[in-house]
Amino acid sequence: MSYSGKTKNLGIFGYPVGHSFSPIMQNAALQAAGLDYAYIAMPVAPENLKDAVAGLRAMNFRGVNVTIPHKQTVMEYLDEIHEDAKIIGAVNTIVNDAGHLTGYNTDVIGFIDALKDKGFDPAGKNAVMVGAGGAARAIIWGLLKENIGSIAIGVRNMPKVQPLVDYFQKYIDIKLYDWNDSNFKDELRTADLLINATPLGMTPKTDEMPPVDWDCISPSAFVYDIIYTPAETLFLRTARQKGCQTLNGEGMLIGQGAESFRLWTGVKPDHNVMATALKKMLYAE
Numbered sequence: 001m002s003y004s005g006k007t008k009n010l011g012i013f014g015y016p017v018g019h020s021f022s023p024i025m026q027n028a029a030l031q032a033a034g035l036d037y038a039y040i041a042m043p044v045a046p047e048n049l050k051d052a053v054a055g056l057r058a059m060n061f062r063g064v065n066v067t068i069p070h071k072q073t074v075m076e077y078l079d080e081i082h083e084d085a086k087i088i089g090a091v092n093t094i095v096n097d098a099g100h101l102t103g104y105n106t107d108v109i110g111f112i113d114a115l116k117d118k119g120f121d122p123a124g125k126n127a128v129m130v131g132a133g134g135a136a137r138a139i140i141w142g143l144l145k146e147n148i149g150s151i152a153i154g155v156r157n158m159p160k161v162q163p164l165v166d167y168f169q170k171y172i173d174i175k176l177y178d179w180n181d182s183n184f185k186d187e188l189r190t191a192d193l194l195i196n197a198t199p200l201g202m203t204p205k206t207d208e209m210p211p212v213d214w215d216c217i218s219p220s221a222f223v224y225d226i227i228y229t230p231a232e233t234l235f236l237r238t239a240r241q242k243g244c245q246t247l248n249g250e251g252m253l254i255g256q257g258a259e260s261f262r263l264w265t266g267v268k269p270d271h272n273v274m275a276t277a278l279k280k281m282l283y284a285e
């Protein structure tokens with residue numbers, strides 16, 4: 001696509017940002033939709049974040065994605081924060097409406113839409129998650145919005161995760177375990193949905209996975225690993241070999257980007273176009 005004086009601007013703030021898949025994925029989708037926008041990566045050092053946000057207004061950017069390390073700190077520079085972002089405590093998308101900046105978090109929709117697209121309805125189900133770090137809040141809030149029946153979490157460091165459990169206490173009584181505790185096995189036995197929210201198994205350490213006793217997992221359980229490289233982690237391969245339905249993190253990654261796209265343009269992008277662009281980057285050797 002050739003750009004003109006009328007082209008609207010989008011992009012991503014991060015530091016570093018060179019590894020981001022978003023420019024390729026978003027530009028492919030913008031082009032396929034015939035929309036006159038350009039999406040660029042902008043390395044913004046933490047000490048320049050305030051100026052960079054002011055720059056969005058000054059240069060009339062339509063919006064940006066926000067990634068590490070700015071997802072929390074950017075909130076203080078915005079005019080309004082959407083409910084999901086407030087609850088998660090992190091913004092990954094900014095929309096600029098004539099100088100009024102609203103912060104959103106599209107990870108929630110990305111996580112849930114990918115799951116529902118595979119035919120899994122969380123309502124009333126038992127979810128078990130292993131690991132609870134940066135991505136956990138979006139996962140928990142997404143499940144709560146879909147009326148999940150119960151949530152249990154297994155982690156290596158319980159005191160570190162207790163504040164997260166306390167935070168969601170007003171919505172649901174999340175059960176927290178050391179993942180080596182034998183009582184955690186009882187949760188695994190009744191899991192309808194098992195989620196890996198650790199980075200264990202991610203490229204290049206593909207021979208790792210969190211310590212789940214697979215003898216406890218029912219073949220009818222749905223197993224979701226939010227990692228997207230490799231396409232099939234050891235966690236998912238083991239689940240598949242048990243007969244479980246599985247899902248990797250690619251759909252979540254595309255889904256969060258697709259929702260940002262929709263917030264900026266008012267148009268739903270073609271997920272297949274985004275997936276093709278992403279796969280070219282992710283799995284190219």
Ligand code: NAP
Pocket residue numbers: 110131132133134135136155156157160197198199200202226227228249250252253254256
């Ligand atoms: P994180 O905050 O670094 O860690 C998540 C959890 O994993 C924490 O409970 C952490 O425990 C545990 N953990 C980390 N390294 C471990 C190790 N070596 N052994 C045992 N436990 C370990 O990660 P995150 O930001 O939540 O991301 C988790 C994974 O999800 C990453 O692979 C990331 O790429 C992926 N992700 C995917 C998407 C998507 O769109 N598909 C979105 C976000 C994240 P401690 O707190 O004790 O370290």
